[in-house]
Amino acid sequence: MNIPSSIWTLIIGIVVTIVSLWYGQNHGLLPTAASDEAELVDGLFNAMLTISTGLFLIVEGALIYSAIRFRRRPDDNSDGPPIFGNIPLEILWTAVPAIIVLGIAIYSFDVYNSIGGFNPHDVHDAPIGEQAVRMPGAAIAATLNDTPPSADPSNLNQDKSDAAMQDPGTAEIRNADQIPQKRNAPGVGVVSPTIGSSPDREGTSPALTINVTGLQYAWIITYPDTGITTGELHVPVGREVQISMTANDVIHAFWVPELRLKQDAIPGRQSEIRFTPKTLGEYKLICAELCGPYHGAMNTQFVIETPEAFEQWQQEQVAISNSQQLVAVNTAVSPAEFLAPYISDLGIQPETLHQIHHNHH
Amino acid sequence: MTQAQLQESANIPAQSEEHGERKWRDYFSFNTDHKVIGIQYLVTTFIFYCIGGVLADLVRTELKTPETDFVSPEVYNSLFTLHATIMIFLWIVPAGAGFANYLIPLMIGAKDMAFPRLNAVAFWMIPPAGLLLISSLLVGDAPDAGWTSYPPLSLVTGQVGEAIWIMSVLLLGTSSILGAINFLVTIWKMRIPGMSVNQMPLFCWSMIATSAITLLSTPVLAGALILLAFDLIAGTTFFNPTGGGDPIVYQHMFWFYSHPAVYIMILPFFGLISEVLPVHARKPVFGYQAIAYSSLAISFLGLIVWAHHMFTSGIPGWLRMFFMITTMIIAVPTGIKVFSWVATVWGGKLRLNSAMLFAMGFVGTFVIGGISGVMLAAVPFDIHVHDTYFVVAHLHYVLFGGSVLGIYAGFYHWFPKMTGRMLNEFWGKVHFALTIVGLNMTFLPMHKLGMMGMNRRIAVYDPKFETLNFICTMGSYLLAVSTFPFIINAIWSWMYGPKAGNNPWQALTLEWMTTSPPAIENFDKLPVLATGPYDYGMNNGDDEVVENVPLSDEREPALAAGPNSALRAEPDPKVAANPEDRE
Ligand code: HEM
Ligand SMILES: [Cu+2]
Ligand SMILES: [Cu+2]
DSSP states (O other): OOOOOOOHHHHHHHHHHHHHHHHHHHHSOOEEEBBBHHHHHHHHHHHHHHHHHHHHHHHHHHHHHHHHTTTTOOOOOOOOOOOOOOHHHHHHHHHHHHHHHHHHHHHHHHHHHHHHSSOTTGGOSSHHHHHTTTTHHHHHHHOSSOOOOOOOOOOHHHHHHHHHHOOHHTTTTTTTSOOOOOOTOSTTOOOOSSSSSOOGTTTTOOSSSEEEETTTTEEEETTTTTTTEESSSEEEETTTTEEEEEEEOOOEEEEGGGGGGGEEETTOOOOOEEEEEEEEEEEEEEOOOSSSSTTTEEEEEEEOOOHHHHHHHHHHHHHHHHHHHHHHHHOOOHHHHEEEHHHGGGOOOGGGGSSSOOOOO | OOHHHHHHHHHOOOOGGGGGGGOGGGGSOOOOOOOHHHHHHHHHHHHHHHHHHHHHHHHHTTTSSOOOOOOOHHHHHHHHHHHHHIIIIIIIIIHHHHHHHHHHHHHHHHHHSOOOHHHHHHHHHHHHHHHHHHHHHHOOOOOOSSSTTOTHHHHHHHHHHHHHHHHHHHHHHHHHHHHHHHHHHHHHHHTTOOOOOGSHHHHHHHHHHHHHHHHHOOOOHHHHHHHHIIIIIIIISSSGGGOEEEEEEEEHHHHHHHHHHHHHHHHHHHHHHHHHHHHHHHHHOTTHHHHHHHHHHHHHTTTTTTTGTTTTTTTTHHHHHHHHHHHHHHHHHHHHHHHHHHHTTTOOOOOOOOOHHHHHHHHHHHHHHHHEEEHSSSSHHHHHHHTBBBHHHHHHHIIIIIIIHHHHHHHHHHHHHHHHHHHHHHHHHHHHHHHHHHHHHHHHHHHHHHHOOBBOOSSSOOOGGHHHHHHHHHHHHHHHHHHHHHHHHHHHHHHHHOOOSSTTTTOOGGGGGGSSSOBBBOOOOOOSSSSSSTTSSSSSSOOOOOOOOOOOHHHHHHHHHHHHHHHSSOOOOOOOSSGGGGG
């Protein structure tokens, strides 16, 4: 084999390394990192991109170099050298990818652990059932719910489902009568899939809990602590937030690119993510799972604001939300009517609202 | 004598003039000749590719601007659903089967496939399935839940279209199972005596690996689709949460097939590339066994990675780690292949003709798809980019850069064998240049789009993505244009191209040891192996055999015996080389 002399190999190696390191840091391929978790994910991505750039340059370089250097001269009809293999070389290039992949796997594992991939339900170990029954509005919710609250403390998913259904803000729009939250829900004991609390926050409750419900083609956001129901997601900067989500018709996916977090909202299941917003700004909450023709229009404002601004926003919303709650309870408006004010902001024509089927008994 | 001359002189091609003659009617009939079936597959699937390509350009036309100003969102969803379904189930998968049908019996010295009628049956399921699928457009109720067809969405969109989609995919799956059985039995039982498994061309290895995953995973897809059909038509609730069903179960079943399916889509072309590169690099393939066994490793690992498509949907936290590790491990055998290909061309005497250019383009483009694949396996990053254009970019680098370029390399390489005529090199190179530029222009910007926040399967998007989308759309038009030189070249050369001769590339594998196009029963007498499949450069014009060449252990005894020795030429009565001879 015509290996370039070692000095060339060295120079090329250094150049490739420098270019890769530079590009790995200066690629500009990702949007703002707006959460603590996003920082970690970006670190992982930068590392992977550095390695990838190096590999890319080596392979493409070797191919292009071969095409130029080793092309057949017009008068040369002989064959190349009969080299069938080279065991040390083959071992080397089996080992190198194996080690790279191992490194990436360990790094990913670490990031995944730090953003809370492993311990999602530490705070839910206590049964929530009875607690939820005492919440205001539980009576209404109970009538909408086919299944009584779970009595079995080991069934955490059931508890979560029950709790969500008792939440006065969401029970109505979560379409509880149509999609009975299952007995023995899948993955008993598991709140289906999750990014939970990070190891250093294990056992603590998040500062703020928010329920998010996806339905064709809107996100309904409720703040159980204050009873706010709204179409926009507001969070205060620097405080850990937990989003607990479900869907009431088809699968949707909660995605805020700036948070680097995505989670499917699945009818019949509860899932949750926890994160700490870091950078003030207005972003977009996007539905990332195909949910029908207007899937592309299913997005809404996601605002990270100062705690003061958040307080103020909350107070405004409480007023509005309360009045709507009254209406909802008194006249049982359909979700279509209920959603109309939000949906007009979302770029969806009112005609498409008939897509939202919801029959009250 | 060079190795090629040695191999050719040991195998006098079938001379019978009228044998190779084919009537055009043969191609429209239930013919059981594997070569006819191979060409039927290739032409049919290419037509579907053109249809899928038109749909892709319609999709891209809609995406040229952020608004929905070209088609309605409903139609848009049908367009990309049909585009993906056609490209996967009616182009890439059956095109691999087409090459395998044409080449495998020739490469192993057999007269036909093990089950010729079954072979024809497998092919004849494809046109009706394809027409059925496309007819849904005319019914006005085309499937629009994506080629993944996740419930509950697929249960609440149009019922007729969805039922047609299920029916059609079931037929296509059945066809590929029948094909896989045939390939396995043929490769296993019908090699000429004296060809050990380690002397098979690498394409045969890749088809063993492909057929194994087809047999193991396709039935699971069938199961998923049948249950889905029950939910859709009979109102059961296997996957429908309204009645207590679980949509995540469908995802598991679907990806248990559809992830391995990406290897069904790429392994045959890994095999093709391993054939094309050594011939035109005039060098033995580097690391025969490494390439052969890595195919098997990929097919095994491919079966235990499916849930990486579900990192953001419904699997528990710890399980994500399991699937992350298994997915990343696949990068190792894949890397072995890539490095072996690069080492094969390194130091060769490269004939940079169209076949070789496409083959090298395959390696170069596939690497990008492979690298982004490892990134996607990293769970925290996948959580960010799942279901975005980053994934669309990744999958097209693999499927277009990998599979389609591989098919083109194969077309250019075996066209002289199939038709007896040469393709025009100039137009071949134009085709290559347009394809490579168009491909990167269309799909490279999609990486950034996805990471910045553009999710997939949307007809409307944020205006800030307009510039990049415009570039993608222009690239897709270039890709459409790039097929014209190829189509015209292929048709013209088939009719008027210069005669190719039996072995225009001085290749060593057995398919080149017969006439072009091959006689009806391939070989007059049982072919013999005078060389290994990739023994290039062992005897460079002078009569001295190069000594220091490491032959594999298995190959040595057969080769040492000499081309006409009893060891190889004598047919083993227990292993008949063609089906009619067997009792
Ligand atoms: C002619 C060049 C091609 C263009 C311009 C193109 C374009 C596209 C676009 C824009 C999408 C995304 C649709 C959306 O998310 O809204 C897409 C999806 C897809 N394409 Fe292609 N494509 C091309 C060729 C191919 C080929 C050759 C294959 C396979 C062999 C393929 C397989 C797929 C698949 C599997 C999807 C996934 C659809 C989904 O998101 O479910 N495409 N294509
Ligand atoms: Cu949605
Ligand atoms: Cu959606």
